[in-house]
Amino acid sequence: MNDPLDELLDARFREETRYIDDAGFTNRVLQQLPDSPSAVRNHRSLVIFLSAVVSVIVAYFASGEGFFVRETLLRAGTLSPLTVIVTAAVTGLVMTTFALWAALDRTRDPLL
């Protein structure tokens, strides 16, 4: 036999789930929505992209029109084959780790 207090609790909880009238709530939410779900994210992406472009242009002219790039390539040409291979391997490993992390981050449970 069920505990009468359990039954009483269940009955009260069922009653407590009564419908809350909208009373303009939905309209208030709609008024505060951004233009599109991805608008904020797109805006942020655009700002980051433009900042990167501007930074590259500034760095190019500030360094004697890419002088540092030519200098780096010339220096790389003097490195031993082993150093080049190790550098390439480490760089590849780091890039792969970041790519995997990004991929896993995108596929994780999105329940915020």
Next chain:
Amino acid sequence: MELTDADLLARVVLDGDQHAFGELVRRHQSAVRGLLRQLVRADVELADDLSQETFIRAYKHIRSFRGEAKFSTWLYRIAYNVFRENARKRTELVGIDEEHLAGEADPQTVDAGLRHDLMSALAQLPLPERTAVVLCCQNGLSHDEASRVLEIPLGTVKTNVLRGREKLKKMLAAWSNWR
């Protein structure tokens, strides 16, 4: 024919259809606001502010909803996170608004006193037990769904519901002969 939540979600994601999102809000506002009212212990204004924040956050991140859980479960999870963030910001949680509860009680119902006592007892439960009881007993979520919403193990949800109910029964023992 009434559109399903999945149909409406597709319209929001593919077309940015705000009317479709509005329909989703209309369908789920009562449950979300009800949950938050219980979590903030009957502070209706705060609960509604948090509910609005919940739906706005859901809209901004709607592309990340992949249908692995029910839309309502996803909303509850957002609502619970919004509540936790807000609770962290406040130095102390808001107490029960006795005046509000008294005002809400329908004078025509003979068991208004029981309702008041139940809400008061519920508000006295520790947050983990209160949340588990509200989600499972009041909002009808399964233990599994509640564990996803609260991000805690299934066993912990079951324990919290059981403990919460036992405490409620002790606090409401005087009503055991009421019918």
